Amino acid sequence: MFKFNFYTKILSIIIVLLIPVLILYVYSNQTTTGVLREELNQSNYNQLTFFQNQVNTNIEMISSWPHLLIHDPDVASFQAIFLKDKVLNLDGINLVKRIQTKLGLQESSSNWRTGLSIYSPSLGRVVSENGAGLYDQKKLNQLIKDGWQVSKKRSYGKDQFIFSLYTLSPFSSLGNPETANTIIKVEFDSSNIQDMLDRFKGDGRKEPFYYKKGVGVIYNRTANEELSGNLISKLEKMGLHEVDNLTVKIGEESYLVHAVLSQTTGWYLIDYMPLSDMMSPIYSSNRLFYITVVGSLLVGLIGAYLLHSQVQVPILQLVQAFRRLKDGDYAVRLSVRGSHEFAFLSSQFNLMVEQIQELFEKVYVEQLHVKEARLKQLQSQINPHFFYNCFSFITSMAKLRNHEAVVAMAHNLSRYYRYTTRQERDLVPLSEEVEFVQYYLNIQQMRMPRLTFSIVMSSQASSLLIPPLVVQPLVENAVLHGIEPQAEDGIIHILTERVGSYMYLIVDDNGLGLSREAITSLTSTLDKPVEEDHGYGLWNVHQRIRLHFGEDAGLEFSLSPLGGLRAVLKWSLSTEGEHANGLIEPSPNSNIVKTEGPDGSDITSR
Structure with a gap:
C-alpha cells in the first residue's frame, strides 16, 4: 500500500501548484491555435480568390477576342468572298495577309501563349498567324460546342491540356455550323496556367494545382505529383464544394487544404501545405513552456530532496540496512556523512556488522579447510587395482622372452604410475x-x-x-x-x-x-x-x-x-x-x- 512520506508530500504540493498553470496554458494554447487557423484559412482563401480572378480575367479577355474580330472590316470582307475555284486572287491574298497581321497583334496583346484561327465555310479555308489552308468541315463540326472545350495530350511524358473556344457568326448558327459565315477559334495550352502556378507558389511552402474531376490535373512544375495524387483521392471521397477549408491526413502528416471553384472554367484551384509548417511557432512555444514547467518541477524536486535527504533518507537507509542484515547480507555498509547524529548511528552500525562478518568469515574458513581435507581424502582413495596384474603380465612375458611386450608394458605402466603418484x-x-x-x-x-x-x-x-x-x-x-x-x-x-x-x-x-x-x-x-x-x-x-x-x-x-x-x-x-x-x-x-x-x-x- 502506498504511503505518503515527507518527500511524497512535498512533491504532491508542487504538482498541485503546477496543475492549474498547465490547464490554463492548454486552454490558452487551444484558443490561440483556433484563431490562427481561422486567420490562415481566411488569408489563404483571399490569396486563392485573387489568383483565381487573375486566371479568369485572362481567360475572359481571350474569350472576347472573337467578338472583336467578327466586327473587324477585313474579317467581314473575308467572310463575304465567294469563289468558284480554289485559288485566291491578288486581292484575296492581300486580305489574308492583313488578317494574319491582325491575328498576330491580337495574340501578342496577352502574355499568354495563344492561337487564333478564322474559318470561312464559304471558302473552305482557315487562316491563322502562321498560314492559311483548307480544312475539313465535317471534322470541324464535330469539335464545335458551346463554351470552353478541353482536350488532353502527352508532351514530354506529361499530360498537357488544350483549352479551345469556338465563336460563330451569326451566333444562331451554333447548332448548324455549315450555315455560319465565319467561325473563329481561340485556344491556349495549360503551360500558361502552369507559369502562373509557379509564380503563385512563391515561398515554396504552397503546392497549388488545378483539378477537374474526369478531366485531369494541372500541376505546378515543381509539384510533388505523388503526394498531390494521394490528396486528390482523399478529396474525391470527401467531396468538394465551391469553397473548402479542410484538414487532410496523409500517412503521418496532416495538411491544411484550401479549394476554390472557378465559375469560368469549372476547374478547382487547390492549395495545400503541411500543418506542421504553419504550427511550428506554436509548437516551439509549447516546447519552451513545457521545458520551463519541467525546469520548475526539477527545482522543486531538488528543494524537496535537500529537505528529505537530511532526515528521512538516513532513517530509511538504516531501516533497509537492518533488513538486509536480517536477510543474511553481511556486506551491507552505511555511508557516513557529516558529524550529526545519523553519522554516529551509521558508524556504530558499520562497526557492529564488521564484527559479525569477521565471526562468520572465521567459521567459513574452517568449513573450507574441512572441505579441502575431504577432497584430498577422496582423491587419495583412488588406487590402481590392476597394478599387481601388470607385474604378473611382465613376469609371464619375461619367461616367454617377449621383450617388446615387457618394454611396452613397463613404459605404459611407468607413465600411468607417474601420473597417479605425482598428482599435486x-x-x-x-x-x-x-x-x-x-x-x-x-x-x-x-x-x-x-x-x-x-x-x-x-x-x-x-x-x-x-x-x-x-x-x-x-x-x-x-x-x-x-x-x-x-x-x-x-x-x-x-x-x-x-x-x-x-x-x-x-x-x-x-x-x-x-x-x-x-x-x-x-x-x-x-x-x-x-x-x-x-x-x-x-x-x-x-x-x-x-x-x-x-x-x-x-x-x-x-x-x-x-x-x-x-x-x-x-x-x-x-x-x-x-x-x-x-x-x-x-x-x-x-x-x-x-x-x-x-x-x-x-x-x-x-
Whole structure:
C-alpha cells in the first residue's frame, strides 16, 4: 500500500501548484491555435480568390477576342468572298495577309501563349498567324460546342491540356455550323496556367494545382505529383464544394487544404501545405513552456530532496540496512556523512556488522579447510587395482622372452604410475587426463588383445580443467565389469560433446551392461553416503565433480548405443564454471580422433 512520506508530500504540493498553470496554458494554447487557423484559412482563401480572378480575367479577355474580330472590316470582307475555284486572287491574298497581321497583334496583346484561327465555310479555308489552308468541315463540326472545350495530350511524358473556344457568326448558327459565315477559334495550352502556378507558389511552402474531376490535373512544375495524387483521392471521397477549408491526413502528416471553384472554367484551384509548417511557432512555444514547467518541477524536486535527504533518507537507509542484515547480507555498509547524529548511528552500525562478518568469515574458513581435507581424502582413495596384474603380465612375458611386450608394458605402466603418484594439482587439463586413460587402455589391451578403443575429443574440451583421476575410473569400470567377463570382442568409445552451456564426457562400451532398474539403483547410490559393498570409485568421481562444479555437475548412467553401459560426466561451462575451470590455450594436438586396434597399432586423424 502506498504511503505518503515527507518527500511524497512535498512533491504532491508542487504538482498541485503546477496543475492549474498547465490547464490554463492548454486552454490558452487551444484558443490561440483556433484563431490562427481561422486567420490562415481566411488569408489563404483571399490569396486563392485573387489568383483565381487573375486566371479568369485572362481567360475572359481571350474569350472576347472573337467578338472583336467578327466586327473587324477585313474579317467581314473575308467572310463575304465567294469563289468558284480554289485559288485566291491578288486581292484575296492581300486580305489574308492583313488578317494574319491582325491575328498576330491580337495574340501578342496577352502574355499568354495563344492561337487564333478564322474559318470561312464559304471558302473552305482557315487562316491563322502562321498560314492559311483548307480544312475539313465535317471534322470541324464535330469539335464545335458551346463554351470552353478541353482536350488532353502527352508532351514530354506529361499530360498537357488544350483549352479551345469556338465563336460563330451569326451566333444562331451554333447548332448548324455549315450555315455560319465565319467561325473563329481561340485556344491556349495549360503551360500558361502552369507559369502562373509557379509564380503563385512563391515561398515554396504552397503546392497549388488545378483539378477537374474526369478531366485531369494541372500541376505546378515543381509539384510533388505523388503526394498531390494521394490528396486528390482523399478529396474525391470527401467531396468538394465551391469553397473548402479542410484538414487532410496523409500517412503521418496532416495538411491544411484550401479549394476554390472557378465559375469560368469549372476547374478547382487547390492549395495545400503541411500543418506542421504553419504550427511550428506554436509548437516551439509549447516546447519552451513545457521545458520551463519541467525546469520548475526539477527545482522543486531538488528543494524537496535537500529537505528529505537530511532526515528521512538516513532513517530509511538504516531501516533497509537492518533488513538486509536480517536477510543474511553481511556486506551491507552505511555511508557516513557529516558529524550529526545519523553519522554516529551509521558508524556504530558499520562497526557492529564488521564484527559479525569477521565471526562468520572465521567459521567459513574452517568449513573450507574441512572441505579441502575431504577432497584430498577422496582423491587419495583412488588406487590402481590392476597394478599387481601388470607385474604378473611382465613376469609371464619375461619367461616367454617377449621383450617388446615387457618394454611396452613397463613404459605404459611407468607413465600411468607417474601420473597417479605425482598428482599435486587440484585441476588438470582434460587432454592430460585422457592421455592418462590412453596409457591405462594400452595396458588393458596388452592383457586382452580383443579390446579396441577410440577417443574423440574437441579442441575446446581438451583445454578445459577438471579434477584429476575422474575419467579413468569410468573406463576401468567399463573394462572390469563390462568387457572382461564376456568372451566377445570388446569396444570402448570415449568422446566429448557440448550441449548449450554444459560439457559432456561420454564413455560407451559393448559389455554386459545393466538393466534399467540396476541403472536407477546405481544412480541413486551416488548421492548417498558411501557403502562398502558398492565401492568408492564411481561415488568418489561423482562427489569430486560436484565439489568443484556445483550441484548441476555429476555422473549419470544410461544404456549405451553399443549395447553395454554409457557413463556420462557432466559439468557447466557458464561464466562461473569457466572461471573455475581456468581455460588454457588448446594444445596443438587438440580435436584428435585416436583409435587403437587389437594389435596395438594407432590410427590417428584430425
